[in-house]
Amino acid sequence: MSIDENTLGVPRHRRAPRGLPTSSTGARSMRQAQQAGATLGTGYLGMGAAAVAALQAIYGLIFFLVHLSSYPVAAPAIVAWLVYLAAFIGVVTLVAIQGERLTGPVMIGLCAALALVVVLDFIAIWPLHNVGAYATASISVGFGLLPLITLRPARELIIATAALFVLLVGAVILTTPIDRVTFPQQVATIALAVLPPAIATYAVQRFRGMIQIELDRVLVQSTVTQPRFAVGMLASDELARLDLAAEKLLDGVAVGDIPLPLEPQVASTAASLATELRLHLIEGRRETWLYHAVTESEYLGRAVKLADPSSLAGLLTPEQRDGLLQAVWLLLGDRRTRAAGTSITLTLGPIGTSNSIASLAGRTIDVPIDVTSTGIRRNRVTPATWNALNRVGDFQTSTHQGSLRLAIRCSVENPADA
Template sequence: MSIDENTLGVPRHRRAARGLPTSSTGARSLRQAQQAGATLGTGYLGMGAAAVTALQAIYGLIFFLVHLSAYPVAAPAIVAWLIYLAVFIGVVTLVAIQGERLTGTVMIVVCAALAVVVVLDFVAIWPLHNVGAYATASISVGFGLLPLITLRPARELVIATSVLFVMFVVAVILTTPITPKTFPQQVSMIGLAILPATIAIFAVQGFRRMIQIELDRVLVQSNVSQPRFAVGMLASDELARLDLAAEKLLDGVATGDVPLPLEPQVASTAASLATELRLHLIEGRRETWLYHAVTESEYLGRAVKLADPSSLAGLLTPEQRDGLLQAVWLLLGDRRTRAAGVSVTLTLGPVVQSNSIASMAGRTVEVPIDVTTTGIRRNRVTPATWSALQRVGDYSTSSQDGSLRLAIRCSVENPADS
């Protein structure tokens, strides 16, 4: 039996370290959001960046032509501009033809060409001994990195921007006398070349992080409307695979392609399919929407622990489920603001009787939900979190080891009356 087969000898899905299986629909959606060339809105950012780059190139080219007479030898600067314009037009054309993808080889060629542009521009202005006053094509290179930010990983752009910064600093030190008059000009020039790409890198990374979190939340939110016991996205993918395999087997028997009686290998496969289907049916009677929301989330699965031995989460109404899920999300915060060691533990049950008339009449029961946190102080909880908790039920707060602890009393319909 290979490592990619379960104990029944049936191929199994390769599962990620946390969250969804790598072959599931949800995992594919999250991977798409994480890709450098993902089209979840970053394409529009790339178009805007290309427009800004084009406008700056026009300004820089006009500035160069106006001061062309000041260059002792203008040929290197002219060649630099021709190379830069060719690279910019080439990248735009390539993206328009192939889509929002830029291979590593093309990225290396583009960066090498841009480095040549910077060197040629510095060679042209070297005799002028004032990089800040006459640099043109080299400054445009910094803006030329903007469209690449949505096409390549951030680390590559950080490296390219850092190399450009070092080249400018070295050129200024070697060619320009630093005086109170020239120093501000050099700093402004370096900032103009470096800051746009640097700010854009952080902005795009923040946008991608927001998309990933919101996409994960949408996938998790789909569990709210499920029945008390249900299968999640992992089981859905598994059931789809088993259904296809069973359909092929039965179709083969019906058409005569699979002769009867079944051969031992085919019979073993059929028995494995039947066993796995029974296992999924059994699992479907134990796992609730909250279990799937936590275990299948790339975000919640890292910081939330669930203890619900009686599967009481399935008794909550959709409004209560939505409030509980939203409260957990807000308690954790996003990845950027979440401190190390922050976690939430949800403990549901056992069922108790409340003092309400409906409870004493047996129409409702009370499900206690104990929320224990680590690294979350009460004064850091947002008002939206309290509003979400009110939709779940009555709650009381306390502190345990400096962290917030919540005791929620959730009134639900008595399952015995259902």
């Protein structure tokens, strides 16, 4: 053992951030999270949105300079463009320096600057009595909101877009005579300013929702390879926390920061850690992979009910588990298209036997799975769902009050022979 290591093999005087031992699970997780590419974000979408906003700003600025002689007083419009360009460049620079993060105070200041741009642009074009023909900087404000779609919550972008829409409509009503010639131009100008941020906000929200659902499905799918009884994903995080606390306690004793014998408070902490670890081990002997897949999934937990008093789901093979999970996901469908009140109830048991040779010999048993749905019609079931159910076992279909009902019989290995 090196003089730079303690009795646990942990280097002395080397600490990870936040005082964690360098060899602890928490420190390793922090190092992995800090590596480049460790997270999945929408930064590339923000970069593309900033490029689109920059191109539109160049076009709008050229259009403004070409029609500069038409303005009775061009100073407000010039100031509006200077403020807009300063705000746009400032946000891009700030994001480049600090990363994909925009604080609330900065957002408030940016919105105030963009509001000033709109007001100054309206002041400049007010005597022209045609917002649709001469609005430039105020139109670019809508595109200026595009880079913010990945940096701020959607509700803030919706409020800003709605405020811009109200200002444009108000300016058109107050300054522009509406007739067959001017009306299409006003509508096109308002749409050009408002639709890009509105559509982009919707698209990014859908993208984030899709990513969250897929990540949830990947996490749930990881349970199919677990043993019959195991702790879940949330319990694994709790065990990691307990492991870190135990490592810090042992490391403190080994280094000498915590003297022996232990003080009553430290001894009580150690006893609490031991008790929590024992409780987690006991819980791991009662809960199956299917219980964790349903209860720890944000997507399945809201629509699936599980009744498995004998913990028979743990007897299913990985292929049967994968087929059952895939069938449930496909039956529920996309959250956007799912009807209100759609739910699935999974009931496992009791154990039965079949007329097969393996079952009569006692090598296999039948695990019945009753799938009762609400709001799912049989003619809406896709072929992929039937293929997934075939991987689980033999099944029969029926309908109850217009909803699909499945009776599946899974042939599994007899646990007594395992």
